[in-house]
Amino acid sequence: xxxKLGIMALVLVALVGLSACGGSDEGFATxxxxxxxxxxxxxxxxxxxxxxxxxxxxxxxxSVVDMTTSEAYIANGTSIVMGSVAANTYAIGYVSLGSLNxxxxxxxxxxxxxxxxxxxxxxxxxFRAFNIAVPFEVNDLTQDFIDFILSxxxxxxxxxxxxxxxxxxxxxxxxxxxxxxxxxxLGSTSIAPVMxxxxxxxxxxxxxxxxxxxxxxxxxxxxxARQGTADIGMASRDLSQAELAEVNSVTIAFDGxxxxxxxxxxxxTLSSEEVRQIFAxxxxxxxxxxQ
Amino acid sequence: xxxxxTMNKIRKIREFVMAKVFMVCxxxxxxxxxxxxxxxxxxxxxxxxxxxxxxxxxxxxxxPVSHPPSFGILPMILGSVYITLGAIIVGVPIGIFTAIFxxxxxxxxxxxxxxxxxxxxxxxxxxxYGFFGMVVVVPLVxxxxxxxxxxxxxxSIFAASLLLGIMILPTVINISESAIRAAxxxxxxxxxxxxxxxxRSIFFVIVPAAKSGILASIILGIGRAIGETMAVLMVAGNQxxxxxxxxxxxxxxxxxxxxxxxxxxxxxxxxxxxIATGIxxxxxxxxxxxxxxxxxxKHKGA
Numbered sequence: 001x002x003x004k005l006g007i008m009a010l011v012l013v014a015l016v017g018l019s020a021c022g023g024s025d026e027g028f029a030t031x032x033x034x035x036x037x038x039x040x041x042x043x044x045x046x047x048x049x050x051x052x053x054x055x056x057x058x059x060x061x062x063s064v065v066d067m068t069t070s071e072a073y074i075a076n077g078t079s080i081v082m083g084s085v086a087a088n089t090y091a092i093g094y095v096s097l098g099s100l101n102x103x104x105x106x107x108x109x110x111x112x113x114x115x116x117x118x119x120x121x122x123x124x125x126x127f128r129a130f131n132i133a134v135p136f137e138v139n140d141l142t143q144d145f146i147d148f149i150l151s152x153x154x155x156x157x158x159x160x161x162x163x164x165x166x167x168x169x170x171x172x173x174x175x176x177x178x179x180x181x182x183x184x185x186l187g188s189t190s191i192a193p194v195m196x197x198x199x200x201x202x203x204x205x206x207x208x209x210x211x212x213x214x215x216x217x218x219x220x221x222x223x224x225a226r227q228g229t230a231d232i233g234m235a236s237r238d239l240s241q242a243e244l245a246e247v248n249s250v251t252i253a254f255d256g257x258x259x260x261x262x263x264x265x266x267x268x269t270l271s272s273e274e275v276r277q278i279f280a281x282x283x284x285x286x287x288x289x290x291q
Numbered sequence: 292x293x294x295x296x297t298m299n300k301i302r303k304i305r306e307f308v309m310a311k312v313f314m315v316c317x318x319x320x321x322x323x324x325x326x327x328x329x330x331x332x333x334x335x336x337x338x339x340x341x342x343x344x345x346x347x348x349x350x351x352x353x354x355p356v357s358h359p360p361s362f363g364i365l366p367m368i369l370g371s372v373y374i375t376l377g378a379i380i381v382g383v384p385i386g387i388f389t390a391i392f393x394x395x396x397x398x399x400x401x402x403x404x405x406x407x408x409x410x411x412x413x414x415x416x417x418x419x420y421g422f423f424g425m426v427v428v429v430p431l432v433x434x435x436x437x438x439x440x441x442x443x444x445x446x447s448i449f450a451a452s453l454l455l456g457i458m459i460l461p462t463v464i465n466i467s468e469s470a471i472r473a474a475x476x477x478x479x480x481x482x483x484x485x486x487x488x489x490x491r492s493i494f495f496v497i498v499p500a501a502k503s504g505i506l507a508s509i510i511l512g513i514g515r516a517i518g519e520t521m522a523v524l525m526v527a528g529n530q531x532x533x534x535x536x537x538x539x540x541x542x543x544x545x546x547x548x549x550x551x552x553x554x555x556x557x558x559x560x561x562x563x564x565x566i567a568t569g570i571x572x573x574x575x576x577x578x579x580x581x582x583x584x585x586x587x588x589k590h591k592g593a
Contacts, residue, residue, distance in 0.1 A: 032437075033442035040551050040554065041554070042355065042561065043554050063358050063359060064358035066356065070532035073444055074528070074550065219554055219557055219562075222556075
């Protein structure tokens with residue numbers, strides 16, 4: 001009985017799904033409204049994006065205002081931005097370069113497509129640092145793991161995930177001999193996936209060691225490093241002055257921020273000023289930026 | 292019979308100890324409630340004091356990371372109220388009619404299929420609802436919205452209400468159904484004997500008799516809707532500005548906390564303002580529970 005019901009439900013879902021897709025082949029109507037998708041306040045990706053694109057305006061009185069339009073759809077995660085843009089023909093959003101895949105289209109900014117090469121040579125303007133917060137005093141194992149991250153091997157792991165190495169001339173990992181123990185790494189959800197790979201590579205070289213990676217957000221990571229509940233904190237934003245008084249910040253890689261649209265979007269390039277205007281809500285129709 | 296006496300004593304002690312164990316278990320839920328409430332107050336109240344109660348509850352602008360920041364949660368309070376109201380409009384009629392159908396009209400064979408289906412609906416994790424909403428409901432609502440208003444992504448109050456309306460169905464159906472079943476069968480038979488049709492008997496005799504139980508189901512449905520986080524977060528659009536149209540997005544109180552908590556600097560005014568948002572939510576839920584108690588108590592008195 002339940003099986004039958006399940007099949008019925010599936011058919012129903014499929015029908016509704018099909019009806020939602022059907023008719024989407026009407027082409028791209030440029031007179032349509034731009035659906036702006038942004039991240040939540042406090043997100044490292046949003047912080048980097050608004051600063052780089054010029055949406056963060058500093059007043060003469062020291063005030064700092066985020067000019068992102070209040071009409072923007074707020075998605076609380078890279079995957080939700082990607083999913084929403086993939087499902088919405090007229091949407092525009094931004095995600096970490098390392099998370100980019102072919103379900104969406106990265107738009108060239110000022111004619112430059114985001115890639116490891118263009119971020120590295122500085123021609124692509126939107127990128128940010130991936131940082132780790134490290135207490136002033138660390139144990140040998142933690143120091144060795146950090147050394148590994150910054151070594152040629154560690155940087156190759158980051159590059160393999162689509163991130164930009166800090167130092168392309170990094171030295172080879174010297175290797176710790178007979179180290180055992182556990183390192184707890186906690187923080188940014190953007191950095192956690194690449195940290196997982198670093199952990200795997202490190203544990204393969206150093207059997208007997210365990211690296212524990214937990215994703216909880218940049219601020220939670222920095223705070224854990226401050227309080228000593230984690231050995232290393234991950235932060236996809238720059239640390240504040242108050243935070244830097246208690247922990248060191250080490251940049252482990254750079255990450256491009258890709259501006260993404262639906263695959264059917266015909267925009268061949270956008271200038272960074274156009275992107276700013278779109279996200280500020282000054283330009284609201286695609287016809288204004290697509291000829 | 293010394294042995295019998297000691298046996299008795301041991302039994303008594305055992306009874307006593309177990310009774311205490313059960314009492315401690317019962318107290319844990321009260322303790323949890325107290326600790327959660329204290330946590331909210333200790334962390335949230337200073338933030339409310341710093342922002343100002345009026346500015347916090349009636350401020351229309353939420354820009355926590357701007358400098359100077361602004362912490363007004365009126366948009367989120369209204370977002371929660373509108374989306375819950377929408378869910379009630381969608382879910383309550385369907386739920387009550389289903390309950391009537393299940394209790395009085397449904398053939399036994401169909402009942403054996405429908406009842407588990409309703410219960411299964413209650414068991415689906417809310418993130419699955421959210422995902423379904425994001426992939427199916429939002430694009431569908433987007434098309435309707437473009438047709439009617441010429442724009443909109445579909446991530447809107449409308450989409451969230453639709454989804455939440457489905458999510459509260461099991462609550463409304465199950466509690467209404469037992470309330471309708473609890474109405475004495477003699478009422479129904481009496482109405483029939485007086486010459487009214489079966490439908491008339493159900494709607495004008497049985498439903499009024501089950502009134503308070505049905506009302507209770509609606510109140511619990513409201514509680515479920517206002518507290519829902521994940522599914523709403525994925526379909527509502529989450530714009531932290533005053534709601535402007537059912538086809539535009541809004542942010543709920545729950546979504547506000549869930550979205551920004553991981554990123555708010557720990558101990559900052561931002562993170563404490565989010566906890567203070569939790570206090571407001573707590574007050575809402577508390578009020579709903581009080582209402583529920585009043586409604587069900589009346590029922591027992593009658």
